[in-house]
Amino acid sequence: MTQKQLKLGAFLSVPGNHLAAWRHPDAVTETDMDFDWYMRLAQLAERGRFDTIFFQDTAAVGGSDKLARGDLTRSKLCRIVKLEPTTALAGLAVGTKHIGLIATATTTYNEPYNIARRFASIDHISKGRAGWNLVTSQIEDEAGNFTANPHMAHALRYERAAEFYDVVAGLWDSWEDDAFLRDKDSGRYFDPDKVHFLHHSGEHFSVRGPLNVSRSPQGRPVVAQAGSSEPGRELAARTADIVFTAQTELDDARAFYADVKGRMAKYGRHPDEMKIMPGFSPIIGRTMEEAQEKFQRLQDLLPDDVALSALDRFTRGMNIEQYPLDGPMPELPDTNAAKAQRDLIMTMARRDNMTLRQVARSVSAAQGHRMLVGTxxxxxxxxxxxxxxxxxxxxxxxxxxxxxxxxxxxDQVIPELQRRGLFRTEYEGTTLRENLGLARPANAFALRRAAE
Structure with a gap:
């Protein structure tokens, strides 16, 4: 039996995932806006044979309301600016050769045609390494930047996202692979039988098409999805090639894995057509003691008010500062933002009998993901x-x-994985799909015509 191998993404949450780690003496804080540093990090991940780099995005400054009132002076101020990620990907494509390039683009505050065009273009520029992380906007601050008040309800965001995906996927199939003849002698630039109008008319979008970008090297860019709520899992089962998720316990991760992959059959998909990739933050030491010391050094940089700010987007107006830091974790209200993350926080707090201070410091350190501290x-x-x-x-x-x-x-973990036969020593292919072990999708319009 062939040994399973890991897929790895470098999630570049610049200038760092831990809310206070930018203060570390070794931290380069300019990684948030300096493109030269983006390139160095991408090339470093490529040297490690990572499958992909991965950029999160929000179209707002988190905590904008508090900032406008002058209430937000220290909290989370290390993560308020970054390069627009799809623009960055286009630049990174020319300085890398193998690594995948995935960026977030929200379905809540974008239009399908623009997203289809943008990622198809990046796929061409990178020769088949682009990926779109399909998300609905969690951060309610985004609504204020797009003439949307209040923020769209959670269920409606996912309803819109499902239709958004259908439009984007349809536009990516506008042209068959051999549609462009570019025949100078005959004067035929393309075959009109191999261009397809979408003529989509739905609840949220009306899009004629075709896309003014030819079919991309991967057939279509890889689609990642990060929602773990009930509608998020269903959308992932139908659409996602990669699922980025957050579990901290093995049993919870196994249950999520089985649940999402178990939903795929009703959409005509095989479980191997999706890669589920939880996030974790490593703190590496030559010994376990050294790793724990490095973790404590980071935690010592984290004031309690900054730690508490990590819970702001889950409070919905609740004054969490009224509760004693060393008292029990109060119940967070139901949220219109990140429902699955809110549930994970409360489950962790109840399971481990954590105080408010402990929960805040845990979320600030790992943002809901697993923290691995060790050799x-x-x-x-x-x-x-x-x-x-x-x-x-x-x-x-x-x-x-x-x-x-x-x-x-x-330099330390990748070689250990390679020694165990758990990770590649060279890239398998030239496209992100090939390196992930995913098939190139056929053009839906061509399949339909062949079946007639």
Missing amino acids: PAYMADQMQEWLEADAADGFNVICNYYPAPLAEFV
């Missing part, structure tokens, strides 16, 4: 256990600051 061998042990237990197909590695922790992972 390279320990990291490899944990990743191997989850892979072999059908809890993950791979992982998104989310560093606390940059560049040192990513370099440590590439």
Whole structure:
């Protein structure tokens, strides 16, 4: 039996995932806006043979309302600016050769035609390495930037997202692979029988098409999805090639893995057509003691008010500062933002009998993801256990600051995984789909015509 191998994404949450790690003496804070640093990090991940880099995005400054009132002076101010990620991907494509390039673009505050065009273009520029992380906007601050008040309800956001995907996927099939003849002698630039108008008319969108970008090298860019709520899981089962998720316990991860993959059959999909990749933050030491010391050094940089701010988007007007920090974690209200993350926080708090201070500091450190603190061998042990237990197909590695922790992972953990036969030593193909082991999708219009 062939040994399963891990898929790895470098989740570049610049200038770092931990809310206070930008203060670390080794942290390069300019990684948030300096494109040269984006390129160095992408090339570092490529040296480690990562499948892809991955950029999160929000179209707003988190905590804008508090900032406008002058209430937000320290909290979360390390993560308020970044380069627009699809623009960055186009630049990174020319400085890398193998690594995948995935960025978030919301379905709540975009239009399908623009997104289809943007990612198809990146796929051409990169020769088949583009990926779109399909999300609905969680951050209610975004609504204020798009003439949307109040923020669209959670259920409606997912209803819109499902239709949004259908339009984008249809536009990506506007042209068959051999539609463009470019025949100078005959004067035929393209074959009119191989261009397809979408003529979509739905609840949220009316889009004629065709897309003014030819069919891309991968057939269509890879689609990632990050929702873990009930509608998010259903959308992932229907649409996603990659699922980026957050679980901290093996049993929870196994249950999520089985649930989402178990939904795929009703959409005519095989479980191997999706890679589920939980996130984790590594803190690597030569010994377990050294790793714990490095973790504590980061936590010592984190004031309680900054830690508490990590819960702001889950409070919906609730004054969480009225509760004693060393008292029980209060019940967070139902939210119109990140429902699954809110539920994970409350489950963790109840399970581990955590105080408000402990919850806030945990969320600030890992943003709801797993924190792995230990030696390279320990990291490899944990990743191997989850892979072999059908809890993950791979992982998104989310560093606390940059560049040192990513370099440590590439230079210390990757070789350990390779020694165990758990990770590639060379890229398998030239496209992201090939490296992920995913088939190139056929053109839907061509399939339909062939079946007639």
